[in-house]
Amino acid sequence: MDLALPDDLPSELLRLAVPHEDVNAVLAARPEPGSPQWWLAERCAHSLVSTMGDLDDPPPFQPLPELGPYFYVYVFLAALPHTRRYHRELGIPEEVSWATFADLGRNMAVHRKRHGTGGLHAPHWFMLHARGILYALGRLQFNRGTAGSRTAAAIEEAGVPVGPRRLALEVHVPDLYGPLTPEACDASFDRARRFFPRHFPQEDYQVMTCGSWLLDEQLARHLPAESNILAFQRRFHPLHRFDNAETVPFVFGVDAADPARLPRRTRLERAVADHLASGGTWYGRIGWLRF
Incomplete structure (x- = not known):
């Protein structure tokens, strides 16, 4: 072309x-x-x-x-x-x-x-x-895709059929878009549940999946129960975790050569930096929810 x-x-x-x-x-x-x-x-x-x-x-x-x-x-x-x-x-x-x-x-x-x-x-x-493949629907982004074999097997073991094509909408949280409020997320999920059957009727989605540092269960030890991040976590059924290098760049915009020197201006920054400074490691986790 x-x-x-x-x-x-x-x-x-x-x-x-x-x-x-x-x-x-x-x-x-x-x-x-x-x-x-x-x-x-x-x-x-x-x-x-x-x-x-x-x-x-x-x-x-x-x-x-x-x-x-x-x-x-x-x-x-x-x-x-x-x-x-x-x-x-x-x-x-x-x-x-x-x-x-x-x-x-x-x-x-x-x-x-x-x-x-x-x-x-x-x-x-x-x-x-x-x-x-990917569409921005308010606070969240969703892309048409398939669940990995390990993820699909775990979802079907929980009693939710994924189907032979293993179709799954992947959920993403873009940076530089303001607070991740429950209300904004509700609106995005509602839009996705209308948008994809309307525009892609040939694709029968039963589940949504998310693989993100935001689903790391360790965040619950550092953030208050009413935090937006923990509210987002609670939407998903947690599955396996994975090595992840995005937590620090996403939160701070830089790598953490020296965690002690990272800023601690917000609760999230304090949580991430203090956990690293004490010798901890951040991970990502896969989660799923019903479409």
Whole structure:
């Protein structure tokens, strides 16, 4: 496919919530037509468009620092008209489309939060959005997918049929989106339960799953019972935990070379930093709930 870019790039970038401080740098990084960078961007965009809507993932995008911090921004800009067309064909409201696409700008803000420089955090992540797999529905994001065999077996052992396709909606909590209040989560789950049967009636979801540091049961030792995080945890049936490196970057925006030097401005920061300083380790956990 040809690499077609918007005529008014600055307006498109702002519509995608790209931070103002990144706009000029993104424009300056535009690949030259016919260059090797342009050729590679075309092929990356083709990988997205050719698997639009498929639950089977294409090979994930890998970091390519030698091509500059904004290379994948142009890949996604080239793919998004095709994603928009896919959304329109499914009858997905414009407001949902643009709320979903705004995650591009959010992940650029996350990159600056974590590294202090411009760039796109985890470019493989936005592949889900660009391929019509993930949707932002209020405070939470949901992506069409399948449960892993271990997770599916545990859910079926609890008496809930997952089915031979092991379909499951994955729940995500985006950063830089304010408090995780029970009311906001209720609204998102309610929207998801209406949205997916309406727009993907061929996919019979029985469960939702979440794999996150937010489900680490150790948080209950440090946070008050009425905290938003613990209220979110209580929605899920907990399953196995896994090694996780996202807790500290998500909470603080940096790695924890020295936990004693981490700030302790909030209850969550104090909980995470004090647990690490005492020799503890944070984990992620898989949880599930009925659709």
